[in-house]
Amino acid sequence: MILKANGLDFACDVAGDGDDVALCLHGFPESRFSWRYQLPFLAAQGWRAVAPDLRGYGQSSRPTGKAAYHIDHLVDDVVRMFDALKPRRKLLVAHDWGAVIAWVVAMRRAVDLDGLIVMNVPHPTVFGELISHYRPQQLKSWYVAFFQIPWLPEFLLRQNRADGIAKAFLNMAIDKGAFPPHVLEEYRKNALIPGALTAMINYYRANLKILEETSPPIDVPTLMLWGEEDTALDIKLTEGYGPHVKNFTLVRFPNVSHWVQQEAPVPVNTAMLEWLRAKGLILP
DSSP states (O other): OEEEETTEEEEEEEEOOSSEEEEEEOOTTOOGGGGTTHHHHHHHTTOEEEEEOOTTSTTSOOOOSGGGGSHHHHHHHHHHHHHHHOOSEEEEEEETHHHHHHHHHHHHTOSOOSEEEEESOOOHHHHHHHHTTOHHHHHHTHHHHHTTSSSHHHHHHHHHHHHHHHHHHHHHOSSGGGSOHHHHHHHHHHHTSTTHHHHHHHHHHTOTTGGGOOOSOBOSOEEEEEETTOSSSOGGGGSOOTTTBSSEEEEEETTOOSOHHHHSHHHHHHHHHHHHHHTTOOOO
8 A cells, every 4th residue: 555645655554444543663774564463463452554655665655855854843743644644533553663753743743643653763852861871782773873974874774685684684683593594584675775874874863852842741652661671772771761661561571672563573473462451452
């Protein structure tokens, strides 16, 4: 399915139907394919589950220039996608960069959400507070500085049929079996589309000031799912949410990496089911 929104075309995978939409936002260096285990699950709970390739990724539109990937445009993409889907109820499910966008959507109250599920990315204020003084997280975030270098990151990641992309999954994963060759090939293929790697890395280049984003406490019911063996984001980033999110639930998964919904789909879906049930978000 192609969803037209915000002047762009978004390639989407869809499961289920009806008036209630669960919009699933992937991260770097993923694609809508990363939600293959969650779409049928969400559809079974009564949601029309829609997973787009974000702007610049996969088969979606790929605007040029760093400025096109500023958070303001990314948030507006979500607003316009929901507008185009015309939902009655709205659930935002997101991982990694998708979760950064989802947090800001909720912080700005850009969409009247019924629920928010974020995976392995902290609230921007929590991240900003920790990285300002906590050396382990500063070291783990080295790649953000590396991505500011022009053209070199793209060049290196593109070598040997985007082997750097494949290694990003395998090197971080605890269960390497969650990323067999055909899964890695999907991500390699997307990264090798002309212009795709630059678009993907521009998310980092265009948003260095995102940690300055502040807001009143989020009042949307929020579930955070977190693989504890995340090598990019410290476990301390799951702490201190009281001042920032009024209705907050945390579920941590031991022996699971950053790629939580792909590496541990059954525990992730089970945790979502329990939370959806508790919040009255399983639909007829």
